[in-house]
Amino acid sequence: MQAKTDWNALDDASFRQEVRRFLQQNYPEALRYPKTRLRWAEIRDWYLRLSEKGWLAPAWPVEYGGMGLAPAKLMIFTEETERHGVGRAPDMGITMVGPLLIQHGTEAQKAYYLPRILSGEHIWCQGYSEPNAGSDLASLRTEAVLDGDHFIVNGQKTWTTLAQDATHIFLLVRTDRSAKKQEGISFLLADMGTPGIERRPIRNLAGHEEFCECFFRDVRVPKDNIVGELNRGWTIAKALLGFERIFLGSPKQCQYAMARLEELIVQRSLGADAAFMDAYARLKLDLLDHMALYERFADQVRRGETLGPDVSMLKIIGTENYQRIAQLMVEAAGCAGGLVGDVELDGDSFDWLTSYYNSRPATIYGGANEIQRNILATQVLGLKS
Numbered sequence: 006m007q008a009k010t011d012w013n014a015l016d017d018a019s020f021r022q023e024v025r026r027f028l029q030q031n032y033p034e035a036l037r038y039p040k041t042r043l044r045w046a047e048i049r050d051w052y053l054r055l056s057e058k059g060w061l062a063p064a065w066p067v068e069y070g071g072m073g074l075a076p077a078k079l080m081i082f083t084e085e086t087e088r089h090g091v092g093r094a095p096d097m098g099i100t101m102v103g104p105l106l107i108q109h110g111t112e113a114q115k116a117y118y119l120p121r122i123l124s125g126e127h128i129w130c131q132g133y134s135e136p137n138a139g140s141d142l143a144s145l146r147t148e149a150v151l152d153g154d155h156f157i158v159n160g161q162k163t164w165t166t167l168a169q170d171a172t173h174i175f176l177l178v179r180t181d182r183s184a185k186k187q188e189g190i191s192f193l194l195a196d197m198g199t200p201g202i203e204r205r206p207i208r209n210l211a212g213h214e215e216f217c218e219c220f221f222r223d224v225r226v227p228k229d230n231i232v233g234e235l236n237r238g239w240t241i242a243k244a245l246l247g248f249e250r251i252f253l254g255s256p257k258q259c260q261y262a263m264a265r266l267e268e269l270i271v272q273r274s275l276g277a278d279a280a281f282m283d284a285y286a287r288l289k290l291d292l293l294d295h296m297a298l299y300e301r302f303a304d305q306v307r308r309g310e311t312l313g314p315d316v317s318m319l320k321i322i323g324t325e326n327y328q329r330i331a332q333l334m335v336e337a338a339g340c341a342g343g344l345v346g347d348v349e350l351d352g353d354s355f356d357w358l359t360s361y362y363n364s365r366p367a368t369i370y371g372g373a374n375e376i377q378r379n380i381l382a383t384q385v386l387g388l389k390s
């Protein structure tokens with residue numbers, strides 16, 4: 006473990022070099038730019054390699070086993086992992102549960118859960134959304150009723166990413182039916198092995214089982230598994246929205262898709278098609294605008310400033326550009342554009358439909374774009390809701 010090294014003491018260029026070198030030497034080549042979310046069995050070795058290096062939790066304080074990176078260094082770390090095409094491990098423990106417990110957990114919760122996240126013994130998933138409670142999350146109905154030393158949980162969660170690989174789930178549950186919507190919600194941690202929890206994988210458009218429905222029938226969860234105060238879970242859940250919001254608007258996905266589109270243009274000699282090149286040029290300029298906007302917010306993060314509600318525009322622009330680039334890629338492929346998986350074309354191999362499929366939910370997760378537009382309208386432009 007090298008977690009005690011003060012990475013913030015390195016100058017930015019040396020730190021970037023160090024991260025780059027580590028990724029080149031350690032990240033499996035076969036897992037670069039994965040087309041779908043990686044399952045635990047595929048990414049486990051990399052997770053454990055990061056853990057061994059002490060680099061699993063770049064944003065956690067050093068005292069809890071993190072790297073303790075300052076915002077500017079964290080930006081570099083993330084930029085380099087994106088640039089190298091490092092796949093996302095099941096990281097809800099690192100990005101959500103850990104920071105939450107560090108801020109709001111009891112000493113016993115920190116001592117029990119944090120080391121197990123870092124060792125890879127506990128893999129977490131996020132149980133917020135329910136049928137009829139997604140954008141309007143405060144309408145959630147999964148209920149937890151206190152019975153002695155346990156809560157009895159009943160209800161259903163859905164779209165729970167990689168719940169089939171998770172050992173634990175963090176839940177928003179209703180603990181007071183009579184209170185106003187947001188005020189009767191608590192934040193609960195549950196072991197997925199508890200009797201009464203059932204997961205049913207959902208197959209997405211691309212044929213991957215990326216998320217699950219999770220059913221809770223008389224599930225007994227120890228009362229000590231509540232994080233923060235009873236009925237104050239909404240505040241806790243909102244606290245999870247930190248400056249990481251910038252990463253939802255990162256241009257990396259668009260840049261990667263654009264690079265593939267440009268290869269396809271050359272391969273298929275589309276440069277002579279004026280109408281196509283017009284559409285391409287517009288997208289390229291939109292991407293450059295997106296990159297410039299991202300840099301503006303990134304500078305704010307580097308200066309240690311809190312991001313305001315205007316960061317919502319980054320997610321809207323990034324995800325909608327991504328969809329348009331992926332769509333043009335399918336068009337550029339001509340008749341082959343409807344084929345699934347790797348397709349040989351003029352001596353090269355392309356998989357445009359996976360990009361297309363991946364681009365579709367991007368405008369939904371991480372706060373649907375319509376909701377981001379509402380935020381801009383009310384909190385930035387001052388319009389009435």
Ligand SMILES: Cc1cc2nc3c(=O)[nH]c(=O)nc-3n(C[C@H](O)[C@H](O)[C@H](O)COP(=O)(O)OP(=O)(O)OC[C@H]3O[C@@H](n4cnc5c(N)ncnc54)[C@H](O)[C@@H]3O)c2cc1C
Binds near residue numbers: 164165374
């Ligand atoms: C790939 C993927 C992974 C996910 N992983 C998880 C996970 O791990 N855990 C988890 O808890 N959830 C997860 N989700 C769920 C995600 O958070 C929800 O899909 C999202 O919050 C939207 O909720 P919904 O699907 O119920 O749609 P709804 O909220 O029903 O929205 C349907 C449509 O109506 C629009 N709409 C809704 N309200 C308004 C409004 N007030 N004004 C204007 N338009 C509105 C929406 O923008 C959307 O276009 C995931 C979703 C996806 C796509």
